[in-house]
Amino acid sequence: MAGTLEFSPDDRYNAFITTCRQAPFSDGALAGTAVAVKDNISTKGIQTTCASKILEGYVPPYDAYVVELLRQAGAAIVGKTNMDEFGMGTTTETSAFGPTQNPADPSRVPGGSSGGSAAAVAAGLVPMALGTDTGGSIRCPAAFCGIVGLKPTYGRVSRYGLIAYANSLEQIGPMAQTVEDVSKLMSVIARYDPRDSTMIDRPYDHRPSAEIKGLRVGIPEEYFGEGVDPRVAESVRDAVGILEGLGAETVPVSIPGMRHALAAYYVICTSEASSNLARFDGVRYGPAVDTRKSWHEAYQDLRQELFGAEVRRRIMLGTFALSAGYAGKYYAKAQIARRNIREDFERAFCDADVIAGPTMPTTAFRLGERSDPISMYLSDILTAPANLAGIPAISVPCSTVDGLPVGLQIMGRQFEDERVVDAAFAYEQEVRA
Amino acid sequence: MKTIVGLEIHVQLSTATKLFCGCSTDYRDDEPNTHCCPVCLALPGALPRLNKRAVEYGLRVAKALDMKVLEESEFARKNYFYPDLPKAYQITQYDKPLAVEGTVEIEDDEGHEKIVRITRVHLEEDPGRLVHVAGGSKYSLVDYNRSGIPLLEIVTEPDMRSPQEARRFLNKLRTVLEYLGVFDGEREGGLRVDANISLEGSERVEVKNISSYKGVEKALTFEVTRQKNLLRRGQRVTRETRHFMEGRGITTSSRSKEEEHDYRYFPEPDLRPLRVADWVAAIDLPELPTARKNRFMTQYGISLNHARTLTGDPKLADFYEAVAHVDPVLAATWVADTLLGELNYRDMGIAAVPVERIAELLALLRSETITDTAGVQVLREMLDTCAAGKPCEPPAMIVEREGLARATGDEFTQVVEKVIAANPHAVEDYRAGKKGALNFLVGQVMKETRGRADPRELGKIVSEYIDTGGV
Amino acid sequence: MITESDIEHIAELADIGISKDEVPEFTTQFNAILDYFEVLDTVEGESAPDAGIVNVFRDDEPRPCLSQEKTLENAGSTENGFIKAPRVM
Numbered sequence: 001m002a003g004t005l006e007f008s009p010d011d012r013y014n015a016f017i018t019t020c021r022q023a024p025f026s027d028g029a030l031a032g033t034a035v036a037v038k039d040n041i042s043t044k045g046i047q048t049t050c051a052s053k054i055l056e057g058y059v060p061p062y063d064a065y066v067v068e069l070l071r072q073a074g075a076a077i078v079g080k081t082n083m084d085e086f087g088m089g090t091t092t093e094t095s096a097f098g099p100t101q102n103p104a105d106p107s108r109v110p111g112g113s114s115g116g117s118a119a120a121v122a123a124g125l126v127p128m129a130l131g132t133d134t135g136g137s138i139r140c141p142a143a144f145c146g147i148v149g150l151k152p153t154y155g156r157v158s159r160y161g162l163i164a165y166a167n168s169l170e171q172i173g174p175m176a177q178t179v180e181d182v183s184k185l186m187s188v189i190a191r192y193d194p195r196d197s198t199m200i201d202r203p204y205d206h207r208p209s210a211e212i213k214g215l216r217v218g219i220p221e222e223y224f225g226e227g228v229d230p231r232v233a234e235s236v237r238d239a240v241g242i243l244e245g246l247g248a249e250t251v252p253v254s255i256p257g258m259r260h261a262l263a264a265y266y267v268i269c270t271s272e273a274s275s276n277l278a279r280f281d282g283v284r285y286g287p288a289v290d291t292r293k294s295w296h297e298a299y300q301d302l303r304q305e306l307f308g309a310e311v312r313r314r315i316m317l318g319t320f321a322l323s324a325g326y327a328g329k330y331y332a333k334a335q336i337a338r339r340n341i342r343e344d345f346e347r348a349f350c351d352a353d354v355i356a357g358p359t360m361p362t363t364a365f366r367l368g369e370r371s372d373p374i375s376m377y378l379s380d381i382l383t384a385p386a387n388l389a390g391i392p393a394i395s396v397p398c399s400t401v402d403g404l405p406v407g408l409q410i411m412g413r414q415f416e417d418e419r420v421v422d423a424a425f426a427y428e429q430e431v432r433a
Numbered sequence: 434m435k436t437i438v439g440l441e442i443h444v445q446l447s448t449a450t451k452l453f454c455g456c457s458t459d460y461r462d463d464e465p466n467t468h469c470c471p472v473c474l475a476l477p478g479a480l481p482r483l484n485k486r487a488v489e490y491g492l493r494v495a496k497a498l499d500m501k502v503l504e505e506s507e508f509a510r511k512n513y514f515y516p517d518l519p520k521a522y523q524i525t526q527y528d529k530p531l532a533v534e535g536t537v538e539i540e541d542d543e544g545h546e547k548i549v550r551i552t553r554v555h556l557e558e559d560p561g562r563l564v565h566v567a568g569g570s571k572y573s574l575v576d577y578n579r580s581g582i583p584l585l586e587i588v589t590e591p592d593m594r595s596p597q598e599a600r601r602f603l604n605k606l607r608t609v610l611e612y613l614g615v616f617d618g619e620r621e622g623g624l625r626v627d628a629n630i631s632l633e634g635s636e637r638v639e640v641k642n643i644s645s646y647k648g649v650e651k652a653l654t655f656e657v658t659r660q661k662n663l664l665r666r667g668q669r670v671t672r673e674t675r676h677f678m679e680g681r682g683i684t685t686s687s688r689s690k691e692e693e694h695d696y697r698y699f700p701e702p703d704l705r706p707l708r709v710a711d712w713v714a715a716i717d718l719p720e721l722p723t724a725r726k727n728r729f730m731t732q733y734g735i736s737l738n739h740a741r742t743l744t745g746d747p748k749l750a751d752f753y754e755a756v757a758h759v760d761p762v763l764a765a766t767w768v769a770d771t772l773l774g775e776l777n778y779r780d781m782g783i784a785a786v787p788v789e790r791i792a793e794l795l796a797l798l799r800s801e802t803i804t805d806t807a808g809v810q811v812l813r814e815m816l817d818t819c820a821a822g823k824p825c826e827p828p829a830m831i832v833e834r835e836g837l838a839r840a841t842g843d844e845f846t847q848v849v850e851k852v853i854a855a856n857p858h859a860v861e862d863y864r865a866g867k868k869g870a871l872n873f874l875v876g877q878v879m880k881e882t883r884g885r886a887d888p889r890e891l892g893k894i895v896s897e898y899i900d901t902g903g904v
Numbered sequence: 905m906i907t908e909s910d911i912e913h914i915a916e917l918a919d920i921g922i923s924k925d926e927v928p929e930f931t932t933q934f935n936a937i938l939d940y941f942e943v944l945d946t947v948e949g950e951s952a953p954d955a956g957i958v959n960v961f962r963d964d965e966p967r968p969c970l971s972q973e974k975t976l977e978n979a980g981s982t983e984n985g986f987i988k989a990p991r992v993m
Contacts, residue, residue, distance in 0.1 A: 041478075042476075042477065042478040048477070050477070055477065058477070060471075060476065060477070060478070061471070061476070062471050062476070062479075064478060159478075159480060160478065160479070160480050161478040161479075162478055163477040163478045164477075164478070164703075167702035167703050168702040194482070195480055195482060196480055196703075197480065197481070197482055197483065197703060197704050197705055198702075198703065198705065271699060272699075272702060274512075274697075275510050275512050275521075275522050275697070275699070278512060278514065278520070278521030278522060279475045279477070279519060279520045279521050281514075281516075281521065283516065283519075283575065284474055284475065284476070284519060285476065285477070291571065291572035292571045292572070295514075295516055296514070299514060319697065322512070322697035322698075322699055323695050323697055324695045324697075327697070327699075331699060
């Protein structure tokens with residue numbers, strides 16, 4: 001079975017940057033399935049922009065490994081989804097191609113940065129999509145839009161072809177309406193790729209199981225405290241109660257390093273970003289630099305004009321955090337904080353098999369609501385720790401607050417993606433039954 | 434006033450592929466931008482993959498220079514903008530280099546052995562190549578074929594005391610690298626040097642961009658003179674970076690902005706650390722120049738000078754060893770003095786010379802079938818043939834064809850008689866005690882026999898002939 | 905405290921243009937963010953080597969390169985097989 005999928009969606013939420021009206025597909029596990037790909041994942045022959053003007057018109061001459069795998073599995077790649085510019089945001093509002101709206105409530109943001117992928121799935125335009133998660137960018141929009149999203153263990157999915165924002169933190173991951181589809185997409189993309197030196201050869205071959213009797217679920221106090229909307233906390237506690245009803249037992253755990261997590265996360269991601277985004281100079285790709293100007297002036301003008309404000313702010317923050325005289329205070333301290341957090345999780349996972357909490361401290365914001373950087377950054381507090389620790393984390397919908405979706409987040413030990421999928425599956429099966 | 438020199442040498446390692454991607458390094462004479470891939474072009478999303486052989490080559494050098502290989506080393510990003518640097522950072526090694534603390538033995542200016550300490554060696558990638566368009570164009574052209582070529586940076590302590598010592602150090606280092614088979618000496622720009630030079634008590638100047646090892650002595654000599662002149666005039670030497678203009682043999686001040694660089698190093702998150710210290714024990718080093726030089730002296734009984742020259746290039750040393758069986762001392766003289774001189778004159782490499790033919794030539798010389806003078810003629814003819822790309826005749830055939838065999842017996846006597854008869858004045862002068870007259874007569878015989886006679890032997894025969902009035 | 909001239913210096917290091925009227929806002933935002941980062945001063949512990957996999961290599965075997973055409977395809981401006989860049993003085 002092979003052919004072409006006609007794809008002409010009613011993209012009323014601005015979920016896509018590029019759509020492929022005639023998407024070829026072939027035989028395989030995903031034969032003929034429409035899959036949307038976040039626009040920071042390279043697709044050979046299809047424009048890949050990272051939602052930035054600086055990459056407008058860039059057509060990669062190669063496929064990211066996950067895209068190669070999708071094609072091999074027979075999927076039809078139907079489009080490239082909207083996102084925060086270079087993944088730098090929690091709302092998909094920093095896209096150079098306009099914000100995406102939340103299908104659950106179009107006056108609200110879909111979350112970010114993989115907001116386009118989440119909205120495309122939530123609106124039923126595609127059954128599955130790929131997102132990327134640097135500090136919560138899969139789980140946040142999954143929670144805000146009421147779908148399922150998995151951030152895999154660091155090193156489990158190849159980053160080859162993912163346009164880097166923060167290399168040491170990010171992973172590509174699956175997003176879908178159901179845990180089963182997330183698991184199915186994960187088993188396609190989690191294959192060893194020697195081109196990503198940070199990978200470990202642990203392919204994911206798993207069918208979700210709802211059997212969680214005896215599963216020890218860690219409840220970290222830090223995930224239910226200050227800054228978390230009490231109604232969100234309440235609905236997540238209810239969800240944990242359902243897990244208990246299925247035979248899981250809860251244990252209190254603590255991640256004391258959480259108080260440093262967000263600062264450490266922002267120092268690390270902006271530092272890496274400042275270096276990663278330095279290559280965008282209009283020479284080899286993207287809108288052309290003005291070669292009549294002197295080179296510093298030419299680069300500065302191009303980068304001022306074509307990068308959005310948040311991207312420029314993060315590049316400058318990272319530049320500062322690495323600069324002479326400050327690297328010890330910021331970058332080096334952030335690395336220590338990161339290791340402390342990783343060790344906190346390791347300790348917690350001695351007592352618990354998975355850790356559960358809310359994905360986001362609140363429900364989806366109104367469009368334009370979070371305009372100052374700090375208040376936006378603070379909303380990553382519950383998701384960024386899993387990226388710092390490199391552990392798998394899934395967001396699965398659990399009830400609503402004021403009609404807006406709330407996400408239950410389940411984190412697991414490194415390379416125990418299967419276990420978090422099972423826990424999420426058990427919950428989903430129970431509440432959907 | 435003591436001169437203090439330290440060097441940073443960038444060596445292109447002779448791997449088949451680039452440091453972080455599978456693009457071939459053999460781009461000589463190829464079109465621009467034909468040895469590129471997403472990785473070395475810094476296309477968005479591409480990831481580096483470390484070439485194992487580059488690490489092995491680095492370790493070979495570390496072992497040869499007696500260095501300490503770090504338990505853990507890692508790559509770091511050196512962030513700066515320059516149009517030849519596609520990622521706007523160079524993947525290099527910063528605070529965890531491959532190896533530290535080594536030594537190289539050289540001769541100082543008095544001919545004594547001295548040690549130059551090596552601070553560190555580390556791996557890094559070469560940037561692309563900028564071509565400046567002539568005619569006042571406002572833009573540059575970039576070729577990324579060189580982007581990602583593996584470099585080994587070797588940093589010395591400031592242990593050299595003159596431009597000559599620096600040259601000798603580089604010669605020695607280059608020889609070691611060639612012995613190790615990690616470096617192709619014939620590759621243009623394969624070895625590039627930044628030199629730090631100061632006069633004791635004065636500020637240090639960094640001279641960048643010296644792209645040949647011969648240029649280093651020139652650049653440093655220029656700097657010593659320039660700095661001494663400044664001090665003589667009561668001025669101070671400014672701490673700065675200067676560029677060497679190879680063509681003009683001078684250094685010029687570069688904009689001071691370069692010294693304000695803030696490279697914002699941090700560990701390369703796309704690569705994993707190296708733990709390779711325990712690989713060193715298994716590395717089998719070839720015999721290195723110093724050991725080989727010593728062996729040549731004891732095994733072949735040749736002079737220090739010949740041994741040093743012959744071992745200065747591994748290919749030359751191999752060549753010598755292949756012909757030494759004929760007569761080691763004779764072979765040393767002919768290879769180190771005559772052959773090398775003739776090759777330099779023709780700008781030829783030793784690789785183009787057929788070993789067997791030279792061995793045959795040496796055998797002719799050893800058996801006194803031909804004289805040294807005739808030997809040089811035969812050698813020249815052989816080399817000219819090789820240079821023209823034609824098969825080289827056996828030397829015996831050249832001797833035969835050209836009639837270059839040593840003159841003996843009647844032929845010899847006839848020529849002597851003829852010359853004496855034709856130059857009565859010179860004979861008179863000789864009899865009157867003018868020794869120069871004998872040289873003239875011998876020269877005439879040599880000319881007549883086209884070098885086929887041995888001049889020393891000839892002198893004896895001519896004088897005897899005149900003294901005794903006949904044969 | 906980060907001053908407006910610090911902001912201009914950082915922009916220069918990052919090779920990002922910043923207009924005069926953006927500087928005050930960037931400065932205010934930077935200081936708010938850096939205030940938040942102050943919490944890192946309370947981080948305890950020593951830096952330690954990165955745990956995890958080591959020695960990840962590729963064999964020194966040539967692989968196909970992109971064609972010159974593909975290499976130049978996305979470049980804004982090319983000349984005789986070269987890619988044009990601003991001139992370095």
